[in-house]
Amino acid sequence: MHNGPYLIATGSLASLEFLSAIPYLLLYNLIFIIPMIAITFLVYFGLSTPEKVQDWRDRKIKYIHLIAGLVLLALGIAIVTGLI
Numbered sequence: 167m168h169n170g171p172y173l174i175a176t177g178s179l180a181s182l183e184f185l186s187a188i189p190y191l192l193l194y195n196l197i198f199i200i201p202m203i204a205i206t207f208l209v210y211f212g213l214s215t216p217e218k219v220q221d222w223r224d225r226k227i228k229y230i231h232l233i234a235g236l237v238l239l240a241l242g243i244a245i246v247t248g249l250i
Contacts, residue, residue, distance in 0.1 A: 174241075178250060190250070197237065 175194070179187045208214040223230070244250040 174245065178245065 175190075179190060182190075205214075205219055209216055209219065241250070
């Protein structure tokens with residue numbers, strides 16, 4: 167796992183006032199935390215199995231990497247241009 171994005175994010179958030187950081191924390195939760203919780207509930211309530219989730223992940227890994235790369239690229243551009 168790559169820790170670079172987390173170091174940049176925590177460094178950027180540390181320089182902000184608490185209320186200014188809330189939208190970024192909500193964005194983080196939207197991108198990273200909510201999907202993990204959704205998958206956990208799908209498996210917990212029997213709507214899927216860990217094997218099916220892993221199989222889906224294995225089949226879609228190229229698209230997952232593409233989306234993650236685009237998100238990181240957009241965040242990098244936003245940081246360099248001063249939007250964040």
